[in-house]
Amino acid sequence: MYVAVKGGEAAIGNAHRLLADRRRGDRSVPALTLEQIAGQLALAVDRAMAEGSLYDPDLAAMAIRQSRGDLIEAIFLIRAYRTTLPRFGASRPVDTGAMRIERRISATYKDMPGGQLLGPTFDYTHRLIDPAMATDEPVASGKRRARSDDPCPRVTDILGRDGLIEPDGELPVDEPGDLTREPMEFPAGRDLRLQALSRGDEGFLLSLAYSTQRGYARSHPFVGEIRIGLVDVEVEMPEVGFAVTIGRVRLTECQMVNQFQGSSKEPPQFTRGYGLVFGQSERKAMAMSLVDRALRADEFGEERTAPAQDEEFVIAHSDNIQATGFVEHLKLPHYVDFQAELDLVRRMRREQASAGDSQEARSINCDAAE
Amino acid sequence: MTTAIPTYNFAYLDEQTKRMIRRAILKAIAIPGYQVPFASREMPMPYGWGTGGVQVTASILGPDDILKVIDQGADDTTNAVSIRAFFERTAGVATTTRTAEATVIQTRHRIPETALIEGQTIVFQVPIPEPLRFLEPRETETRVMHALEEYGLMHVKLYEDIARHGHIATTYAYPVKVEGRYVMDPSPIPKFDNPKLHRSPALQLFGAGREKRIYALPPFTNVVSLDFEDHPFQVQSFERPCALCGAEGVYLDEVVMDDKGGRMFVCSDTDHCETRREAGFTGVQTAEAAE
Numbered sequence: 190m191y192v193a194v195k196g197g198e199a200a201i202g203n204a205h206r207l208l209a210d211r212r213r214g215d216r217s218v219p220a221l222t223l224e225q226i227a228g229q230l231a232l233a234v235d236r237a238m239a240e241g242s243l244y245d246p247d248l249a250a251m252a253i254r255q256s257r258g259d260l261i262e263a264i265f266l267i268r269a270y271r272t273t274l275p276r277f278g279a280s281r282p283v284d285t286g287a288m289r290i291e292r293r294i295s296a297t298y299k300d301m302p303g304g305q306l307l308g309p310t311f312d313y314t315h316r317l318i319d320p321a322m323a324t325d326e327p328v329a330s331g332k333r334r335a336r337s338d339d340p341c342p343r344v345t346d347i348l349g350r351d352g353l354i355e356p357d358g359e360l361p362v363d364e365p366g367d368l369t370r371e372p373m374e375f376p377a378g379r380d381l382r383l384q385a386l387s388r389g390d391e392g393f394l395l396s397l398a399y400s401t402q403r404g405y406a407r408s409h410p411f412v413g414e415i416r417i418g419l420v421d422v423e424v425e426m427p428e429v430g431f432a433v434t435i436g437r438v439r440l441t442e443c444q445m446v447n448q449f450q451g452s453s454k455e456p457p458q459f460t461r462g463y464g465l466v467f468g469q470s471e472r473k474a475m476a477m478s479l480v481d482r483a484l485r486a487d488e489f490g491e492e493r494t495a496p497a498q499d500e501e502f503v504i505a506h507s508d509n510i511q512a513t514g515f516v517e518h519l520k521l522p523h524y525v526d527f528q529a530e531l532d533l534v535r536r537m538r539r540e541q542a543s544a545g546d547s548q549e550a551r552s553i554n555c556d557a558a559e
Numbered sequence: 560m561t562t563a564i565p566t567y568n569f570a571y572l573d574e575q576t577k578r579m580i581r582r583a584i585l586k587a588i589a590i591p592g593y594q595v596p597f598a599s600r601e602m603p604m605p606y607g608w609g610t611g612g613v614q615v616t617a618s619i620l621g622p623d624d625i626l627k628v629i630d631q632g633a634d635d636t637t638n639a640v641s642i643r644a645f646f647e648r649t650a651g652v653a654t655t656t657r658t659a660e661a662t663v664i665q666t667r668h669r670i671p672e673t674a675l676i677e678g679q680t681i682v683f684q685v686p687i688p689e690p691l692r693f694l695e696p697r698e699t700e701t702r703v704m705h706a707l708e709e710y711g712l713m714h715v716k717l718y719e720d721i722a723r724h725g726h727i728a729t730t731y732a733y734p735v736k737v738e739g740r741y742v743m744d745p746s747p748i749p750k751f752d753n754p755k756l757h758r759s760p761a762l763q764l765f766g767a768g769r770e771k772r773i774y775a776l777p778p779f780t781n782v783v784s785l786d787f788e789d790h791p792f793q794v795q796s797f798e799r800p801c802a803l804c805g806a807e808g809v810y811l812d813e814v815v816m817d818d819k820g821g822r823m824f825v826c827s828d829t830d831h832c833e834t835r836r837e838a839g840f841t842g843v844q845t846a847e848a849a850e
Contacts, residue, residue, distance in 0.1 A: 197640035272601040372596035518607025529730035
């Protein structure tokens with residue numbers, strides 16, 4: 190005897206309880222501390238902050254712990270919290286030229302003011318699993334250079350002085366757009382585009398960026414500069430009449446220098462692709478700058494033929510919280526609609542069988558329709 | 560840890576957000592069937608789980624409202640339970656499973672069998688609000704098509720169905736025309752429910768969170784399912800009544816009973832079925848069990 194299924198509430202309660210149990214794992218092993226996550230899984234924390242678009246390492250560490258290390262789930266937790274926070278205003282543009290630099294490299298110049306600084310990079314490690322990772326061997330502290338007051342100008346500024354690269358554009362008078370507060374409309378301004386890219390899924394942007402390198406909107410890119418470090422966040426205070434530093438964030442900035450032929454109006458000069466991401470996230474910043482440049486196709490009169498150049502395609506699909514939600518919602522019950530399709534398929538099969546005038550086919554389909 | 564423990568407003572959303580959403584709802588009511596863009600918030604449930612419907616409900620809910628939440632017609636499906644619990648927790652409103660008692664009904668994929676009345680509001684969860692989306696993936700294009708009332712493509716699609724299958728092969732999310740102007744996606748309700756949209760005394764609101772659109776059918780709006788003179792719109796009909804309550808002319812779920820092809824058909828609307836059984840109606844199966 191069939192009884193309509195009851196007990197969704199109890200099932201959900203039990204599922205949550207089991208999830209909490211699995212999250213904690215073996216009770217004889219000490220629980221992860223937030224300090225451990227923020228300190229030893231710092232790049233995971235950085236990614237959660239970047240795509241969660243909320244700079245708060247403690248909160249990101251909490252979210253990573255709560256999500257059992259599923260970073261998209263952690264990003265989701267951060268986003269759902271972020272959306273409830275009040276907006277006080279927009280900061281002044283951060284001055285990455287005055288960044289306290291941890292890493293700074295250029296692929297376009299062998300040396301330049303401020304020098305090349307490798308910093309904490311995986312780049313020249315050999316990817317051999319280190320037996321020391323199975324234990325807790327002492328680790329020497331990093332070497333520190335003496336603090337230098339030498340300026341470390343952005344490579345794009347060096348190029349810009351000679352007019353070899355397009356200018357950075359004028360600072361808009363209005364506050365920059367915010368796609369989390371206003372519905373997105375296409376075509377979007379570059380401010381909204383950059384915001385969407387900066388919080389977009391690293392994997393999606395990486396693949397799109399890769400596609401531009403393989404000929405789908407090739408832009409002949411050079412890494413003008415990547416810099417990682419701390420910058421001050423300043424907010425104008427109308428009450429006091431000057432800007433006040435409210436905090437410091439770690440950023441990764443990538444300035445991609447791309448080819449451009451010039452036009453009747455403009456002399457030949459390089460063009461820019463820009464990437465800026467919370468935390469240390471070089472892969473994401475580089476991918477972002479390639480996609481940013483590809484999306485600027487119209488500005489340079491380039492024909493839009495590739496996915497990476499298609500603003501609506503890129504922006505509408507770059508958000509992993511939207512993407513994971515809609516893909517995963519397919520597991521929710523759909524039996525009402527499925528019933529409607531089932532009914533139609535059976536009807537069409539019946540019709541085909543009777544039209545085919547085959548006795549055999551008819552009986553099979555009648556069976557199926559029972 | 561310096562992170563403050565968060566506190567939440569009545570029905571979760573802050574009042575500024577509610578005001579923004581209410582404005583979108585008012586605009587949607589003023590232009591029936593038109594998709595109003597709104598600044599959809601990131602909700603604490605995933606996109607695709609009803610974030611649009613939840614935001615609409617959160618914006619219209621008052622402390623005296625009585626809320627009913629259904630998914631697939633049922634009050635006890637897990638997502639319906641979860642959304643109902645969300646509003647019980649964040650708004651503390653009374654909830655019910657009785658269609659007739661509810662002032663606000665949030666639904667996914669169904670319209671209750673019990674006819675809605677004046678004063679009730681039904682909120683639909685919408686995955687893809689754009690009825691033209693699968694014919695034209697670009698929003699920039701479809702907005703122009705709506706503006707110019709350029710719906711030829713949709714008729715071509717329906718015609719191609721007839722040419723290929725002998726009838727229109729759309730069984731759910733069946734497109735409708737609202738007040739002779741906008742073609743609208745009624746959300747993925749079975750086309751069985753489409754006639755209930757027409758001149759309904761209740762206010763019908765549609766929320767699409769991920770796609771950031773709200774649209775509406777004010778009470779007594781004309782809603783016509785698209786069709787052709789020689790191929791008129793038809794709803795599904797079932798060959799047998801509900802096995803539990805004997806109801807006819809309702810939408811049924813097919814339940815697989817065993818691995819030998821055994822099937823039974825029961826009301827998709829659980830409240831409708833329970834109310835009938837309480838009133839003494841029986842179906843084939845309940846009659847058998849009683850013997």
